[in-house]
Amino acid sequence: MTVREGRALRILVLTAVVGALVLPIMAGLFETARAAFGYLPVVGADHLSLAPWRRLADLPGLRASIILTLWTGFAATILSLFMAFALAGRVWMHSGGKRLRALALPLLAAPHAAMAIGLAFLIAPSGWIARVISPWATGWQVPPGIATVHDPGGIALILGLIVKEVPFLLLMILSVLAQIKAREQAAAARALGYSPQTVWTKILVPQIYRLIRLPVFATLAFALSVVDMALILGPTQPPTLAVAMTRWFVAADTRLLMPASAAAILLAALAMLSVALWILGERVMGALNRRRIVGGARRGWPIAVGAATGQVLLWLGTAALIALLVWSLAWRWSFPNGLPESWSVTAWMRGGWWIALKQSLFLGTVTVLVSVTLSVLWLEGETRAGLARARWASALIYLPLMVPQAAFLFGLSVAFLRGGIGAGHFAVMWGQALFVYPYVMLALSDPWHALDRRLDRTAASLGAGPWRRLFRVKLPILLRPILTAAAIGFAVSVAQYLPTLLLGAGRVTTLTTEAVTLASGSDRRVTGVFAVLLAAMPLVGFGLAFAIPALFYRNRRGLSGGRA
Amino acid sequence: MTGLVLTNVTIRSPGGSPLFAPLTFGVRPGEIVSLSGPSGIGKSTLVAHIGGHLPAGFVTAGQVTLDGRNALALPAEARRIGVLFQDALLFPHLSVGENLAFGLEPAIRGRAARRAAVEEALEQAGLAGFYRRDPATLSGGQQARAALMRTLLAAPRAILLDEPFSKLDPALRAELRSFVFAHVRARAVPVLMVSHDAEDAAAAGGPVISLSPA
Numbered sequence: 008m009t010v011r012e013g014r015a016l017r018i019l020v021l022t023a024v025v026g027a028l029v030l031p032i033m034a035g036l037f038e039t040a041r042a043a044f045g046y047l048p049v050v051g052a053d054h055l056s057l058a059p060w061r062r063l064a065d066l067p068g069l070r071a072s073i074i075l076t077l078w079t080g081f082a083a084t085i086l087s088l089f090m091a092f093a094l095a096g097r098v099w100m101h102s103g104g105k106r107l108r109a110l111a112l113p114l115l116a117a118p119h120a121a122m123a124i125g126l127a128f129l130i131a132p133s134g135w136i137a138r139v140i141s142p143w144a145t146g147w148q149v150p151p152g153i154a155t156v157h158d159p160g161g162i163a164l165i166l167g168l169i170v171k172e173v174p175f176l177l178l179m180i181l182s183v184l185a186q187i188k189a190r191e192q193a194a195a196a197r198a199l200g201y202s203p204q205t206v207w208t209k210i211l212v213p214q215i216y217r218l219i220r221l222p223v224f225a226t227l228a229f230a231l232s233v234v235d236m237a238l239i240l241g242p243t244q245p246p247t248l249a250v251a252m253t254r255w256f257v258a259a260d261t262r263l264l265m266p267a268s269a270a271a272i273l274l275a276a277l278a279m280l281s282v283a284l285w286i287l288g289e290r291v292m293g294a295l296n297r298r299r300i301v302g303g304a305r306r307g308w309p310i311a312v313g314a315a316t317g318q319v320l321l322w323l324g325t326a327a328l329i330a331l332l333v334w335s336l337a338w339r340w341s342f343p344n345g346l347p348e349s350w351s352v353t354a355w356m357r358g359g360w361w362i363a364l365k366q367s368l369f370l371g372t373v374t375v376l377v378s379v380t381l382s383v384l385w386l387e388g389e390t391r392a393g394l395a396r397a398r399w400a401s402a403l404i405y406l407p408l409m410v411p412q413a414a415f416l417f418g419l420s421v422a423f424l425r426g427g428i429g430a431g432h433f434a435v436m437w438g439q440a441l442f443v444y445p446y447v448m449l450a451l452s453d454p455w456h457a458l459d460r461r462l463d464r465t466a467a468s469l470g471a472g473p474w475r476r477l478f479r480v481k482l483p484i485l486l487r488p489i490l491t492a493a494a495i496g497f498a499v500s501v502a503q504y505l506p507t508l509l510l511g512a513g514r515v516t517t518l519t520t521e522a523v524t525l526a527s528g529s530d531r532r533v534t535g536v537f538a539v540l541l542a543a544m545p546l547v548g549f550g551l552a553f554a555i556p557a558l559f560y561r562n563r564r565g566l567s568g569g570r571a
Numbered sequence: 572m573t574g575l576v577l578t579n580v581t582i583r584s585p586g587g588s589p590l591f592a593p594l595t596f597g598v599r600p601g602e603i604v605s606l607s608g609p610s611g612i613g614k615s616t617l618v619a620h621i622g623g624h625l626p627a628g629f630v631t632a633g634q635v636t637l638d639g640r641n642a643l644a645l646p647a648e649a650r651r652i653g654v655l656f657q658d659a660l661l662f663p664h665l666s667v668g669e670n671l672a673f674g675l676e677p678a679i680r681g682r683a684a685r686r687a688a689v690e691e692a693l694e695q696a697g698l699a700g701f702y703r704r705d706p707a708t709l710s711g712g713q714q715a716r717a718a719l720m721r722t723l724l725a726a727p728r729a730i731l732l733d734e735p736f737s738k739l740d741p742a743l744r745a746e747l748r749s750f751v752f753a754h755v756r757a758r759a760v761p762v763l764m765v766s767h768d769a770e771d772a773a774a775a776g777g778p779v780i781s782l783s784p785a
Binding site: 188190191192194195196197198199200201202203209210213214217297300301302303304305 | 619622623624626646647648649651652653654656658660662663664665669672673674675676677679682685718721722725727
């Protein structure tokens with residue numbers, strides 16, 4: 008009985024995932040590619056040609072944009088990885104993991120746009136840091152004429168990416184560390200004469216790296232194609248390829264849509280090529296590392312410098328989030344003063360943020376509800392069938408995270424239009440769900456599979472049917488991981504910039520799109536208000552995910568741990 | 572004095588109670604001393620203490636010297652005390668040969684010389700031609716032999732055996748025991764072995780130290 012029911016359920020969920028996720032992405036890729044080769048009937052282009060590519064090649068600064076993209080993407084990823092490993096190594100050797108986690112979590116939760124704005128508030132020539140060290144240390148009475156934000160070399164963008172990626176990689180490393188026999192292996196290696204530092208670099212880092220390869224690839228691909236952070240911190244003349252592409256997509260001149268599509272395909276190709284290059288680099292590093300290991304030298308690489316730098320950057324990120332709040336409440340604040348002369352809630356009273364907040368809340372709630380429902384049904388289907396997830400199924404679920412956003416979003420808007428779905432709320436909702444669902448699945452799969460199956464069987468032996476077991480036994484026990492997954496999904500939805508921009512065609516205004524737009528203006532108070540709200544929303548989500556189970560299960564010790 | 576010497580060694584668990592009565596004994600070079608006693612009394616904890624691998628929280632007293640030097644003042648990696656654990660603990664990201672090369676003392680220099688030393692050890696362990704093999708594909712006995720060779724290549728001044736045979740089946744156990752004993756005797760270093768098995772102690776042929784409750 009349950010087998011048949013399980014099959015019906017699985018077919019239903021599979022159809023939903025394929026129909027709602029896979030097909031739109033494929034259609035989006037197809038439409039983008041067609042537009043890149045001159046076929047875009049909405050603007051009257053209806054025969055295939057290489058003209059968009061020629062046009063793209065003629066656009067000024069293309070080559071510089073490509074170089075900038077590769078430079079910022081690789082520099083940010085390599086440095087983030089190095090610092091995250093150094094910080095994790097310090098934690099492993101000397102403890103202090105709890106404090107570091109507490110420092111890293113808010114930075115991880117904050118959307119890229121909010122963090123970018125906060126960093127700009129900090130490091131700009133008229134930013135908080137310059138104010139704190141002036142005039143006593145620098146002699147500056149007016150902001151210095153240095154380009155510390157939008158610098159042509161992309162250093163500010165690299166810094167911003169690192170501040171966001173180090174927390175992510177650090178938490179990945181610390182969670183993977185628990186999966187390998189770190190303590191036993193360390194004892195064995197120390198008995199052979201290796202110091203803890205060398206054990207970390209030679210024995211543990213290579214093993215951990217293998218387990219976090221995919222997230223590292225994702226980090227690299229993301230760094231290459233990030234739009235919102237690059238708009239706020241990155242170079243402008245020329246910008247990175249992702250920013251240039253976005254400008255052309257939203258330009259008033261619709262003839263730019265086709266070269267923009269070509270740029271999107273080019274960006275996707277660059278991302279894939281970069282991952283291939285990275286894998287090549289892995290081989291080389293692996294071979295070098297093996298030679299060092301076989302050489303038997305008992306000294307390791309010092310990680311103290313990397314750890315200290317990483318620590319400073321985490322503090323910088325925290326200061327950036329505080330800067331948002333300070334500026335949103337500042338009234339008079341003339342240059343070299345370290346703090347505002349007077350404070351005011353005027354910026355908050357203007358109320359323009361209310362509409363954007365409601366929009367973000369609405370989109371986040373709907374996409375999370377849909378994604379959590381779909382995830383639970385998928386996982387329940389797996390449980391009932393008693394099957395482990397097949398590779399192709401994983402590939403389907405995580406497809407949206409593997410294909411670069413830029414490559415299919417514009418095409419998706421074209422495909423939506425063909426299907427009668429105009430740019431607007433519904434299209435944005437759908438587009439966001441493409442990214443929310445995989446993250447919810449990622450977060451929920453392990454806790455779901457870790458649930459003691461005997462509980463399910465016990466309930467069955469007591470006469471409970473499959474749906475009763477799901478709603479009365481499994482879902483309540485899994486409340487905490489479900490809410491955590493929901494909070495992650497919510498954070499993903501709130502942070503979406505490009506899908507909202509391209510699928511909403513400017514008609515859907517969220518905190519993220521507003522914050523990015525305002526960031527190019529001059530009123531830091533109003534920008535601060537939007538960015539504070541943007542940074543706070545995911546945190547509130549995680550807070551609820553923590554508080555609700557704690558309240559419900561305050562008298563259930565078996566459910567108060569981190570895991571189900 | 573040469574060898575491994577324990578004087579009035581006591582260990583208190585993190586809970587606070589002492590594990591065993593104060594211990595004083597010596598292990599001469601070339602001698603294999605067996606530690607026996609009821610399970611839970613702290614034989615493995617004692618071995619971890621001597622090797623420098625005790626988790627935080629234990630409170631210890633007494634002295635441990637190796638060849639006259641205070642071993643407890645040094646970090647684990649500087650004590651030159653090799654340990655063979657219950658599990659082989661071959662590093663999963665390295666090949667069998669690389670595991671041995673990782674252990675091989677740094678005093679042996681040059682790629683060719685190091686490779687030759689490793690190949691020779693592999694041959695002694697009956698693992699000739701296994702340099703590139705993934706350790707996970709080895710049988711339990713092969714893994715244990717590779718682990719011993721890795722320990723010996725580091726040229727330890729004393730060796731601790733922490734129930735290295737307990738996870739093997741009886742037939743393999745006798746074979747591996749004679750293999751391990753033959754090799755550690757040839758090194759002429761003090762050897763301290765923890766074992767639940769009276770046969771292990773008998774085969775070792777050395778003194779047996781009995782741990783008794785405090």
